[in-house]
Amino acid sequence: MLRIEGLTKRFGDRNAVDTVSLSIPHGEMVGIIGRSGAGKSTLLRMLNRLAEPSSGRILCEERDVTALKGTALRRWRRDTAMIFQQFNLVGRLDVLTNVLLGRLNHRSAALTLVKSFSEDDKIRAIAALERLDMGHLLAQRTETLSGGQQQRVAIARALVQEPRIILADEPIASLDPRNTQVVMDALFRINREHGITVICNLHDLDIAAKYCDRLIGMAAGKVVFDDTPQALTREVAADLYGIEAKDAGAEALDALDAIAASEARRAKQKIA
Numbered sequence: 023m024l025r026i027e028g029l030t031k032r033f034g035d036r037n038a039v040d041t042v043s044l045s046i047p048h049g050e051m052v053g054i055i056g057r058s059g060a061g062k063s064t065l066l067r068m069l070n071r072l073a074e075p076s077s078g079r080i081l082c083e084e085r086d087v088t089a090l091k092g093t094a095l096r097r098w099r100r101d102t103a104m105i106f107q108q109f110n111l112v113g114r115l116d117v118l119t120n121v122l123l124g125r126l127n128h129r130s131a132a133l134t135l136v137k138s139f140s141e142d143d144k145i146r147a148i149a150a151l152e153r154l155d156m157g158h159l160l161a162q163r164t165e166t167l168s169g170g171q172q173q174r175v176a177i178a179r180a181l182v183q184e185p186r187i188i189l190a191d192e193p194i195a196s197l198d199p200r201n202t203q204v205v206m207d208a209l210f211r212i213n214r215e216h217g218i219t220v221i222c223n224l225h226d227l228d229i230a231a232k233y234c235d236r237l238i239g240m241a242a243g244k245v246v247f248d249d250t251p252q253a254l255t256r257e258v259a260a261d262l263y264g265i266e267a268k269d270a271g272a273e274a275l276d277a278l279d280a281i282a283a284s285e286a287r288r289a290k291q292k293i294a
């Protein structure tokens with residue numbers, strides 16, 4: 023169980039994340055939604071300790087993550103793999119080497135310096151790539167791959183870290199619809215088959231509702247919604263995106279219509 027207690031991040035006189043408290047059971051697939059600037063990225067970065075909280079605590083199985091330093095902090099970062107919108111790969115290196123970089127946290131400082139990888143590391147990296155249908159591209163320079171392929175390399179790199187939690191910050195924001203589906207399917211499979219908790223910042227409500235067990239809505243740094251996708255009503259979505267419910271033509275509400283339609287389709291399939 024990951025517990026967040028009164029977590030706050032201040033930039034100047036503004037709270038980017040404002041006294042957020044949440045409990046996330048192990049193995050959940052969580053979508054964090056909300057308009058740009060709501061505080062989603064800052065929250066995720068604090069969970070990985072890439073950003074230092076101004077106040078509040080993060081606890082994992084009752085261990086205070088906010089107090090970790092040195093080796094213990096490095097271990098926590100290994101346990102919480104990040105995936106970014108822009109992939110954060112080394113473009114001039116081949117696919118396999120990029121994935122192997124995810125093993126660096128498992129090695130001694132000396133081996134890290136010489137970037138020496140064992141046979142076991144290589145077997146893990148190839149297995150992760152094969153799981154993501156990327157095994158045939160392992161010798162290719164990553165800068166020559168499509169966005170969707172690069173994101174799958176980034177997911178393979180996260181997997182070989184053997185994390186407990188994957189924190190994905192807008193993983194599909196740069197992708198076309200087909201690659202969006204491939205990447206979200208991959209994250210979903212990892213969540214279901216490996217039991218890894220996935221916490222994913224998403225702009226797209228329809229995608230968030232389709233893949234996540236739970237949606238956390240943020241506005242102005244605060245959690246304003248925390249429930250199943252089915253509980254996300256038109257009014258709540260309008261509130262979340264700072265629009266009037268009556269202005270139902272807005273993008274967020276169109277997405278809600280799509281969710282309602284897919285729910286209806288699912289219900290029909292069950293009856294049939």
Ligand SMILES: Nc1ncnc2c1ncn2[C@@H]1O[C@H](COP(=O)(O)OP(=O)(O)OP(=O)(O)O)[C@@H](O)[C@H]1O
Nearest residue numbers: 033037038039056057058059060061062063064065
């Ligand atoms: N390093 C920083 N210095 C100052 N202000 C920051 C910094 N990082 C984020 N902010 C501010 O904190 C607020 C929350 O930003 P954050 O990136 O967490 O939002 P977000 O919901 O992830 O938005 P987006 O979807 O556009 O990425 C914004 O007002 C942003 O300008």
